[in-house]
Amino acid sequence: MFKNHPKGLYALALANTGERFGYYTMLAIFVLFLQAKFGFNVDQAGQVYGIFLALVYFMPLVGGILADKFGYGKMVTIGIIIMFVGYLCLAFPVQEKSLALIAMYAALFCIAIGTGLFKGNLQVLVGNLYDAPEHKAKRDNAFSIFYMAINVGAMFAPTAATKVTNYFLAKGGFSYSAQIPSLAHQFLDGTIKPEGAEVLKNLAIEQGAGAMDLGAFSSQYIESLSGAYNYGFGVACISLIISMIIYVVFRNSFKHADYNSKQLAAKQAASGEKVVELTPAQTKSRITALILVFLVVIFFWMSFHQNGSTMTTFARDYTAGYADGFTRIGFDIFNLVLVAIAVYGAFSVFQSESRRSKIISGAIAVVAVAGLIVRYIGMDTVIPILPQIFQQFNPFFVVVLTPFSMSLFSMLAKRGKEPSTPRKIGLGMVIAAFGFLILVCASNGLASPLELEKVGGVSDTLVSPNWLISTYLVLTFAELLLSPMGISFVTKVAPPKYKGAMMGLWFVATAIGNYLTSVIAKIWGSGMQLWMIWSVLVVLCLISAVFMFSMMKRLEKATEDC
Template sequence: MFEGHPKGLYALALANTGERFGYYTMLAIFTLFLQAKFGFTIDQTSTIFGGFLAMVYFMPLVGGILADKFGYGKMVTAGIVIMFVGYLLLAIPTGFDKMGMGQIMMFSALALIAIGTGLFKGNLQVIVGNLYDDPRYSAKRDTAFSIFYMAINIGALFAPTAATKVTNYFMAKAGFTYNPQIPALAHQFLRGEIKPEGLEQLNNLAISQNFTGDLAQFSTAYIEQLAQSYNYGFAVACISLIASMAIYLGFQSTFKHAILSSKQTKAAGVNHEPELTPQQTKERITALLLVFAVVIFFWMSFHQNGLTMTYFARDYTSNIADGITRIGFDVWNLVLIIIAVYAGFSVFQSKTSRAKLISGGIVALSLIALVIKYMAMPPAIEIAPQIFQQFNPFFVVALTPVSLAIFSSLAKKGKEPSAPRKIGYGMIVAALGFIIMAVGSMGLASPDELKDVGGVSDVLVSPNWLISTYLVLTFAELLLSPMGISFVSKVAPPKYKGAMMGSWFAATAIGNYLTSIIGYLWGPIPLWMVWGVLVACCSISAIFIFSIMKKLEKATGDA
């Protein structure tokens, strides 16, 4: 899996790990911050969240067009600097001013993060693809992007824990603990909109927090402290970007030849890319655009993890984990499982008895450490809603070698599906993931019915419903995302590489913006119907891509 790749892959992957760690730390608490700080409604939060994600993934189109002209390396460096300034603005606490400087700084920060990501994200992946234009490495392109994608998720794996630890630390310093009902009730109280049952609930919660002032003081103090704690959580991204820049510049010699655009390599007389006829160029771009149309609906569904699935974790899922379920809510337990999985694969893939023995020893030590840590855990642990977001990156990292082993075996038999076919299968699997959510939501009250008591249900479901959904959605993601990025890097006409990779992200941007539509449904209709809409979207997309499969495979040479 890791053998036979250029060194530049690992440098680029690590640089991306740092950037993604910061981004997902911010995203883990972003919607919670919006509602806690500004008292935004579900609709307002959904609009801001969807709009921000849309801009983050639309800007790589602009970044790709600029890179095709000026080179990929310059755009990546500029992107890191701009993102750093954005995260710094987001990390600065502001007072309790709903319409003042706090919102101005927040929206300015979001704009800078989106612009910086646009210059960084797509162009870094084009550089990875350029490494595999070399005939010595071209056969390992799909594996390379799976490794690269795994590195992204290593960063994302630690992000929810980092966000939670930082925010809990600063809340505790102020003498508070996190409670999901308090922000909504506090804002209702301060606006004079609270109902009698909500007032009673807020008073009880204030007593449980050992607050001695009146409810107005409690509401203001709690909101300000929670928002400030989230600000400090955002500051983690600034630190991670410094690490990314150090890695990118420190190891640039390993990929320096891949940072030039097609235009620049031609000018230097080192361009070896094949020329395509106008008809071939048209066919490839058409095929890519059709695939982009399909993945819009995947990302609309998948990125509910930061929106409606976080609401579900906060308002409908038990905040207590016990039994074997506890094991997944400590990130270091997940790391030990990942080590055991990779060492287990190494046992079978190692070429010498000594290497097999060492790998077997690592498996045994990891499992022993896991058992010891599990036995030392309390019988029940309290969990924050954002912590569920660590399961997707964990499953990505743990299952990547499984995915690669399966497709490698199929490739040896000449039966590996084409990239468009994998994307179609991914849409089917995504539909299955939301069927799990629909079943788990049967009989639960709608969010509108819970509004007057702080929005949290008195009937809470097991955390295993969300964990199972994340597992199934990860299978879908592994079929679609790294394969899709590899597909674009391989099929895109050379002179449009940056623009086509940017277009992949632009399609993602549209899907991300459409996440807000599902957010608008969060309230007036039963929960199972919310998830049913996503099941329908994924199923229709799968039907569409399979209906045009022959055309796609012909145009792209069964890529």
């Protein structure tokens, strides 16, 4: 699985791991921060979240155009520096509300610009590594490995955010309660209902602040929780420093892949190689195929990135705040690490060529399983869970399922039955629809979000965490068919002179999808029943799949000469 890949792949993957760790640490608590610091409701927070994600994924188009002209490596370096400035601004607590808003928006803008220069161009460098004939056949596998590395960083992010915020909230003398921020802002704004005031009073008693005036308690809790989130954002600054060190130290391993179409043509001319030019018809066919794929992925990301918005709200307001039984094993990041080690150890047993390697791999897998059993026995019978922690399941599933996915498609490829990349994307959309169908079932009979506002936004009927975990599992199957394969498809199909721009357009499609996440946030409090909200996403995914399969012959024909 990891054999015969250029060393540059691992250097670039690790650099991206650090950056994604910081980004997803921030994203895990971002909506919760908006609601705690500024009193935003789901609609308002969803708008900011959607616009920010749209900018993050739109800016790679600008970054790609600049890189096509000035070089990919240079843009990556500048991007890391600008991102660092943005995270640093976000990490500093500002008490005055209007100044805090300005600082936050400035920080988000810097993060979006920096990500635009960094993310897409780093992936073009990975693609360039596989332009070489000896590596060309491993392009899809390479992007699966690269995507897995991204998710290693993302897997640890929610736990890092939770540990840091809980620590600093405890230093302020408080513990996390999902109901308090909304009720505290209602109290301070003078909009709280009598029943809400009674709930807030009881929560203040639980926090050990029963003797405190409710106004003082509300102000202090909001200040402490918001400050704790600021420290959580500071984690991203540290991770970016690590990414920059990896990128600089190991640059020689991928330096040869830092070229654009003009530099490649000049190199080929100097060495006497034949320069292959696409005809205008081929260029048009390839770009058309890419645009058709981009149209479909818009609706995937609109659905998938509900994880940081309405799915986190569902975790907070409709899901039990504790885990018991076997489920609790998944809410400890170290348990998940042991599961991942056991899986990769087992795969290594079958893929290692020497007997010694097989024994070592088997021993590692056995030790990991034994450690997991010991940790499980030692866990509390019931453990508390916070809403953002559910976001660790998707990257965990990506890390664990990637070797299965790679093995399956390698086996199919050897038999000449591997689906084309466009066909994988279409299947991914069908599977995504099934993922949200799980939430439709989970939400049947639950109160609408509008009905919860009067009592602080938390339902009397709470569903099992397993509903959300199952949804994340199914959505991960869809993601593995769509995201790494789509990125690989772009680097393979894009005309050489437009590589940066086409990768940028992939992210523009992602940006549009991310902004459209706010549509679901907007209807969240409209009075629509909860199961109907999730049904909207089911329908959109199925329509996208039908469109993809209707265009399949055209898409596959456009890629025949790649």
